[in-house]
Amino acid sequence: MNQWAFVIGAYALTFAGTGIISLLSWRGMRGAEASAQQLSDRT
Amino acid sequence: MHRFANPARFLKIARPLTVWLFWPGLALLLIGAGCGLFVTPADYLQGDTVRILYIHVPAAWLGMGGWTGIAVAALMQLVWRHPLAAVAGRAIAMPGAFFTAICLVTGSIWGRPTWGTWWEWDGRMTSMLVLFFLYLGYIALANASARQGNGGVSPVTAIFGLVGAVNLPIINRSVVWWNSLHQGPSITLRGSSIDSALLWPLGFTLIGFTLIFVAILLMRMRAILAQNKIEARMQRLARG
Numbered sequence: 200m201n202q203w204a205f206v207i208g209a210y211a212l213t214f215a216g217t218g219i220i221s222l223l224s225w226r227g228m229r230g231a232e233a234s235a236q237q238l239s240d241r242t
Numbered sequence: 243m244h245r246f247a248n249p250a251r252f253l254k255i256a257r258p259l260t261v262w263l264f265w266p267g268l269a270l271l272l273i274g275a276g277c278g279l280f281v282t283p284a285d286y287l288q289g290d291t292v293r294i295l296y297i298h299v300p301a302a303w304l305g306m307g308g309w310t311g312i313a314v315a316a317l318m319q320l321v322w323r324h325p326l327a328a329v330a331g332r333a334i335a336m337p338g339a340f341f342t343a344i345c346l347v348t349g350s351i352w353g354r355p356t357w358g359t360w361w362e363w364d365g366r367m368t369s370m371l372v373l374f375f376l377y378l379g380y381i382a383l384a385n386a387s388a389r390q391g392n393g394g395v396s397p398v399t400a401i402f403g404l405v406g407a408v409n410l411p412i413i414n415r416s417v418v419w420w421n422s423l424h425q426g427p428s429i430t431l432r433g434s435s436i437d438s439a440l441l442w443p444l445g446f447t448l449i450g451f452t453l454i455f456v457a458i459l460l461m462r463m464r465a466i467l468a469q470n471k472i473e474a475r476m477q478r479l480a481r482g
Contacts, residue, residue: 224461231468
């Protein structure tokens with residue numbers, strides 16, 4: 200049993216997941232803050 | 243704490259802090275993971291699979307730490323009526339659930355070559371799985387109460403967060419209370435049973451993941467506060 204396959208699998212999942220959740224949170228924040236700013240400029 | 247009850251004051255601090263936490267966190271994480279993968283020796287018994295420790299332990303710490311944060315936020319919401327506590331509780335839930343899932347998956351991947359099984363219904367693994375389900379329940383309740391228009395979580399969701407905290411000491415003591423495939427506590431306040439030649443990169447990944455977790459929490463709190471602002475303005479516009 201190649202132990203490195205398990206190690207690489209665990210690291211790949213963790214890093215991909217952390218990257219995705221960071222990116223989604225960042226995009227959600229930027230989108231909401233930009234919309235709030237646009238609305239406050241308009242009114 | 244009440245100094246930060248004003249969202250404007252909170253945002254003034256949170257905006258620069260998000261960046262200051264995220265990038266150093268990522269740097270520490272990459273250093274720790276790189277050293278854990280390529281610098282430390284393989285364990286004499288577990289071989290190279292011991293390297294999963296550097297991501298599994300921080301994920302477990304953040305899964306449990308996340309729910310501790312939810313319980314503290316719930317207490318602040320219910321007792322002191324802190325206006326940001328409900329927002330913080332809702333913002334913690336998703337990254338907390340994610341790291342709990344990572345803890346379960348990396349533990350399972352480690353278990354296959356080490357124990358010869360992907361899963362065992364023992365105390366530690368089962369109580370961690372219960373924590374994951376508690377997170378899912380909390381997220382569903384938080385989303386339902388957010389749709390009612392307050393942006394944060396309802397008092398019922400906060401009470402669920404407080405009651406769910408009863409699972410935390412069970413997770414912590416599970417390897418002592420029950421016979422388990424999972425090893426006993428390796429790192430305690432009195433020291434560590436892991437050799438220092440293997441242990442040191444864990445400090446980097448633990449701090450790195452924690453900084454990233456807090457940065458994600460701040461991003462999600464900022465998003466909720468901006469949505470609240472939009473909602474309030476739309477209501478004012480609708481009223482004319």
